[in-house]
Amino acid sequence: xxxxxxxxxxxxxxxxxxxxxxxxxxxxxxxxxxxxxxxxxxxxxxxxxxxxxxxxxxxxxxxxxxxxxxxxxxxxxxxxxxxxxxxxxxxxxxxxxxxxxxxxxxxxxxxxxxxxxxxxxxxxxxxxxxxxxxxxxxxxxxxxxxxxxxxxxxxxxxxxxxxxxxxxxxxxxxxxxxxxxxxxxxxxxxxxxxxxxxxxxxxxxxxxxxxxxxxxxxxxxxxxxxxxxxxxxxxxx
Amino acid sequence: xxxxxxxxxxxxxxxxxxxxxxxxxxxxxxxxxxxxxxxxxxxxxxxxxxxxxxxxxxxxxxxxxxxxxxxxxxxxxxxxxxxxxxxxxxxxxxxxxxxxxxxxxxxxxxxxxxxxxxxxxxxxxxxxxxxxxxxxxxxxxxxxxxxxxxxxxxxxxxxxxxxxxxxxxxxxxxxxxxxxxxxxxxxxxxxxxxxxxxxxxxxxxxxxxxxxxxxxxxxxxxxxxxxxxxxxxxxxx
Numbered sequence: 322x323x324x325x326x327x328x329x330x331x332x333x334x335x336x337x338x339x340x341x342x343x344x345x346x347x348x349x350x351x352x353x354x355x356x357x358x359x360x361x362x363x364x365x366x367x368x369x370x371x372x373x374x375x376x377x378x379x380x381x382x383x384x385x386x387x388x389x390x391x392x393x394x395x396x397x398x399x400x401x402x403x404x405x406x407x408x409x410x411x412x413x414x415x416x417x418x419x420x421x422x423x424x425x426x427x428x429x430x431x432x433x434x435x436x437x438x439x440x441x442x443x444x445x446x447x448x449x450x451x452x453x454x455x456x457x458x459x460x461x462x463x464x465x466x467x468x469x470x471x472x473x474x475x476x477x478x479x480x481x482x483x484x485x486x487x488x489x490x491x492x493x494x495x496x497x498x499x500x501x502x503x504x505x506x507x508x509x510x511x512x513x514x515x516x517x518x519x520x521x522x523x524x525x526x527x528x529x530x531x532x533x534x535x536x537x538x539x540x541x542x543x544x545x546x547x548x549x550x551x552x553x554x555x556x557x558x
Numbered sequence: 559x560x561x562x563x564x565x566x567x568x569x570x571x572x573x574x575x576x577x578x579x580x581x582x583x584x585x586x587x588x589x590x591x592x593x594x595x596x597x598x599x600x601x602x603x604x605x606x607x608x609x610x611x612x613x614x615x616x617x618x619x620x621x622x623x624x625x626x627x628x629x630x631x632x633x634x635x636x637x638x639x640x641x642x643x644x645x646x647x648x649x650x651x652x653x654x655x656x657x658x659x660x661x662x663x664x665x666x667x668x669x670x671x672x673x674x675x676x677x678x679x680x681x682x683x684x685x686x687x688x689x690x691x692x693x694x695x696x697x698x699x700x701x702x703x704x705x706x707x708x709x710x711x712x713x714x715x716x717x718x719x720x721x722x723x724x725x726x727x728x729x730x731x732x733x734x735x736x737x738x739x740x741x742x743x744x745x746x747x748x749x750x751x752x753x754x755x756x757x758x759x760x761x762x763x764x765x766x767x768x769x770x771x772x773x774x775x776x777x778x779x780x781x782x783x784x785x786x787x788x789x790x791x792x793x794x795x
Contacts, residue, residue: 388722389679395668403668405675407644411661412668424648431632431640431649438642442626471708485625 335364335416339396341377341386342367344546344556347445347514349393351406354506355413355422357541375463406510407437410503422503429497436489436497436504443482444511451476452518476520479511487526494532501539509536516551572601572653576633578614578623579604581783581793584682584751586630588643591743592650592659594778612700643747644674647740659740666735673726673734673741680719681748688713689755713757716748724763731769738776746773753788 340356342349344367356362370376370392378390387394387404395403395412403409414422424430455472458464486508489496496504512533515522522530536542537552546556577593579586581604593599607613607629615627624631624641632640632649640646651659661667692709695701723745726733733741749770752759759767773779774789783793 389676397665401665401669403672405672408668408671408675411671412664415664415667427649427652428634428638430652431645432638434645434648435640435642438645439626466711468705468708468711471705474703474705 332361332364335361336398337366338364338398339366339368341370341382341392341394341396343370343372343392345517345550346372346392347449347510347517347547348391348406350513350545350547351506351510352393352395352409352413353545354509354541355406355410355503357545358422358501358506359413359417361413361416373459373463375459378463406507407434407503410506414503421500422506424502429502433497433502433504437502437507440482440486440496440504440507440511443485444479445507445514447475447479447482448511448514448518448520451479451520452514456518479515479520480523482511483515483522483526483529487529490528490532505536509533509542513547513551517547569598569601572598573635574603575601575635576603576605578607578619578629578631578633580607580609580629582754582787583609583629584686584747584754584784585628585643587750587782587784588743588747589630589632589646589650590782591746591778592643592647592740594782595659595738595743596650596654598650598653610696610700612696615700643744644671644740647743651740658737659743661739666739670734670739670741674739674744677719677723677733677741677744677748680722681716682744682751684712684716684719685748685751685755685757688716688757689751693755713755716752716757717760719748720752720759720763720766724766727765727769733769742773746770746779750784750788754784 340349340352342353344353356365370382372392376382377387377392383390386396386402389404391404393404393406393409395409397403403412411423414420422433424433451472452458453464453472454467455469455476458467486496493499495501496508512522522533524530537548542548549556577586577589579590581590593602607619609629613619614624614629620627623633623639626641628641630641630643630646632646634640640649648660651657659670661670688709689695690701690709691704692706692713695704723733730736732738733745749759759770761767774785779785786793
């Protein structure tokens, strides 16, 4: 059910793109997976922005790369910057004219965008808020304001979200239906972040755990720095 | 610059869609504008879900329509529900094969999705959090938990967001570039919500105010219940 036509597309024809990145970050991992799914890694040059040094909150980065002060950001060779994982995925997915990640029909697009947004709201973004507000996060030099009560509520929301996605994955093989999509990538980002903050997926969420095990076998996922690191393996140099 | 080909598409061929709606709500207004831009109003049957009675938080609504308990939701005639404004807009925009709102090229798609998400993060969603946490919101029967400090911070974020979009609109006629798009609709949603919570756009944001005045002259925008209501005009019966 996950089979699909191989992309017949010469990535070598594309100009190089720059990606402002933090290799083990959950959001950067989403774009890294999208690049690998589209066989576009050879067109991407990664530039490290150190989250723990707050480099993404520096005025130059905010003025020139991303007003919202987040990673990842894709910079085209004319200097145009595209921030936000969904936007970057839409860009990358359209390059070969075969949108395998974001959907081909109106219905596919609607379902994928809904489930990806829901994975942000109910899982990934909720864990991010917990990390930044309910834990030491990126440390006192970067976390200049914390609202722990809000952080803990978002943690609890994410735990409910895990049960929701477990129910979804009991009924269908992928988050948005019968095929792998951007929505799966977003849930993977959520579970990467849950690993970072030690918020375990409850053992009773068997369908979610089985899906995540399958996802970690995908070529686009298994060698990602965040996955290797969480599994206790050495990062590629 | 906002001119574009008329959609040659017979909306009468489409099955009816149901939209769970609250007519003056900022998020429902986004989908109402998208429907009007696509000339699809005649295919949509609206069903009122009373936010002030908390009908969107009822277990049946959450179980059957939208896990996240928000409006609007689009229901197809086979019962499939698509929630989230961006997802609904992707669905509607693709029906005629002429995606005027969400972009045609990878670059357009990337820029529109980035700017629309940024309008959510920095304006519309921030004002929504302020409404639900820093004001009485939907009233004590619906707002079962409030975090006023978080609400006030989001209000301040939205004020900064207004200055950001003012800067954007000094340099280009529409939020994502040279043509009207989903990103403009999202900022309109933000300014509708700012009107509801009496968070005025600062007078020095002249480009944003001029753009909003232009937007309120668009046929898809000017007769929306939220716009009529905020301008002190009678709602259509």
